[in-house]
Amino acid sequence: MVGKEGKEGKEGKEGKASKLSIQLKTPKGTRDCEFLEARWSDKIFKEITEVFKRHGGTQLDTPVFELKEILAGKYGEDSRLIYDLADQGGEDCALRYDLTVPLARWLAMNSSVQHLKRYHIAKVYRRDQPASRMREFYQCDFDIAGTYDPMIPDAEILRIIVEVFEALGLRDDITIKLNHRKILDGLFAVAGVPEDKTRSISSAVDKLDKLPWAEVKAEMEEKGLAPEVADKIGEYVKLNGGKDLLETLKADAHICANEDVSKGLEQMELLFRYTDAFNVTDKISFDLSLARGLDYYTGVIFEIVTALSPPDDFAPSKKSSYKPKKSGDNDEDRSDDPTLGVGSIAAGGRYDNLVNMFSKKRQIPCVGISFGVDRIFTIMKQRLEKQQKEGTAVVRSSEVDVFIMAFGGKGFTGLLPERMAVANQLWEAGIKAEFAPSVKPRLPQQFKLAEAGGVPLAVILGEDELAAGNVKLKILGLPEGHPDKEGSLVSRDNLPAEIKKLLATLPL
């Protein structure tokens, strides 16, 4: 139950005006998630969890902070975004930056575990600078660890991605951008990138979804690449498509002479065979410009982008709808790409050596996906608000089904113990019920409370009816003249059963 009165604004206005020196706000980059939004988030988590469980996922819940040395050296340039805990004596700790490194730490600690499908839904922490960026946000991760025949778990992860967005009603709105680190690294080698520059050039390529080619090329030259080497890279990273692109690359003898490229292409071919069996190949765009920032990926990498306009919170200066480019598309200006400043709504890949960074004796290959739920949420929210307005979906902030009221003439006592006893009877039957927390509430006040909570049913107590063992049960909000408007008398004993019968007929 939430009751607001008057027209006073929220958002800490009073706090700011207060003479106390305390600033009434949440820390920068964090927010309170309230009521209806929390219920919507729960709905999304539940849908995603269902998919994870359907694929044999089990839950692993790790602490919100880790020893600092566990996180050290895992995030490249972004390590500066890690939140440290203060030194108050004892161990040096830091808030988790993602859910992947804690999983790898766990796998290193539990060396008897040879196979694992685990999911984890929790908040992660990044001291990101742009004002609009959240510094605390949810991730939903699913990872498959263990040695299997090639590309089988990779394909299942892609299937899970599609199933999650299917469950959220967004299947038609997403594209999985897919690439392979081996292909990318091999192409760099063919183009003439020195081996020690592979990762830094890769991170330049990764900016192609935010910057035009000219700027990315400039960065490559700054990083010490000859312009003609950069141009060679440019020829390839502009390519994207589906299985057709795979065929084009396989026919390119020059690049296929490189062992990494040919190995990567072979794996991609196998992967497409499996995504065919899983019926998700249509959602994949093989995109050579996808590089992913993190160092630890070793195989397939993917990012999920959406054609839906990004929410204001994450909006770039320009908005437009995203169209996956066709193979060979030469458009260098990507400023109309909604991923500009928005980022992907899910991302992941294969990381076969991360666990080994923690324990030299332990080698357990992994592949996983991380859903950025807050971004998905803002997209879903627009949709849910629209449905709410249209009346095609009803999401109430509380879930109370019955409001228990009392009325009476002169000498009316308020029937509080009686209302409490009826509430008790309903609670014991598992029915969600409330009553006005006053000794002698007026009837209009009780209706107002029920209405404010969107409660669908009322049980009304009157002294005469109670004496005869009856109460009135009615549906709230029916129009005048509706045959059920007046409700009906029900015996106290049958009340829970009658309520359950009535609730089953309502569109809740």
Next chain:
Amino acid sequence: MVGKEGKEGKEGKEGKASKLSIQLKTPKGTRDCEFLEARWSDKIFKEITEVFKRHGGTQLDTPVFELKEILAGKYGEDSRLIYDLADQGGEDCALRYDLTVPLARWLAMNSSVQHLKRYHIAKVYRRDQPASRMREFYQCDFDIAGTYDPMIPDAEILRIIVEVFEALGLRDDITIKLNHRKILDGLFAVAGVPEDKTRSISSAVDKLDKLPWAEVKAEMEEKGLAPEVADKIGEYVKLNGGKDLLETLKADAHICANEDVSKGLEQMELLFRYTDAFNVTDKISFDLSLARGLDYYTGVIFEIVTALSPPDDFAPSKKSSYKPKKSGDNDEDRSDDPTLGVGSIAAGGRYDNLVNMFSKKRQIPCVGISFGVDRIFTIMKQRLEKQQKEGTAVVRSSEVDVFIMAFGGKGFTGLLPERMAVANQLWEAGIKAEFAPSVKPRLPQQFKLAEAGGVPLAVILGEDELAAGNVKLKILGLPEGHPDKEGSLVSRDNLPAEIKKLLATLPL
């Protein structure tokens, strides 16, 4: 899916043995919650959430850290247990210590909210010293904010406490220790405690569940109380009982001359009337020794204790079962009290002035309860493990219902695309399914994987059967000679429906 092989131990043994300098462990006072435990925790959270929703609760999710000044001055001596974030530029922040202060901060910020029933299930952080104490643990909070007629929300909180433990199957094992700050403060005044010592003497009394009276008395004298004043307090704080104690105190003209005492007793009388209507008076022990450490309580206070033996993690040196003392019981040795070193499994009270500490213009009374889920969990775990052993409850670490296998003679291809396609068919029907992630798995290996996951059903593909559009469906783990042991042939098209029918007959 979790697969462990060999007999190698866990708990970071390999990590410790590793030559890397990285310590493979979670920070002190934190732990990983794994698989089966995570599922059990989820079950408990779900039960508790159901009760909260039944009473009109809505969810409010606040950030894991708050501005430091929000937490300052709220926790008395325990403020030293707050985890600070490091100063990395920007605001001074600290991890939340409980879920109550963030709620009060939110209520101060949102001044248009006049009534609220909110719940919040999340981890809180305390730099507690004893080796066995957790520093990161879950709390489940339910609070009612707003001005109502006296004691109605207080009684509903007590009802919620009983309902939660009822839902967890622990109703018979708990006692709600209940007291009223006004009565306690008034008694102190009557005994001759100077007003400025009220809170510090109160915190001494609060130790009575851990220390014998002699030690508590010594602390009072150290805090500057005359021995005869302490003895007078001693006479009262040894009292506990039910409504009978209320009558005893009401008949004591000496203490009832104090306005706080008489006001407090009047409220307690009203409260007992309402708990009668809610049918929970039998669970209440009115206990004058209950004081609660936190400064901010202003009315009723309560702590829930259990007769169940505490788990080893929280065990004191001596264990025995707790018997609520009868009114007038003179036993000063409380060393056999399981709350010694264990603490309560839930606690709460009324705090009418906390929001006002944030915003002078805002006065919104609150009452709430906080469930210590980790402690409840360790009790439930013993019970669930026992049921699991007895076979009266089955909780599998993963929820997979179907394992898809293939077999064949000479030239067996492994039927991987076919197994994938069947998995896909089942996933699309919402059925939880897995298959061996190998191109050509041997049949015994597939049965082993299914068995390890406790999967109840198998779908077995053979080339001849597939060619005829059929697969075999069988229940796993049936004894030899059982009429259904061999399973039956089912058409591919009917497979999802047949599986759902079969699952409905199994005790899962």
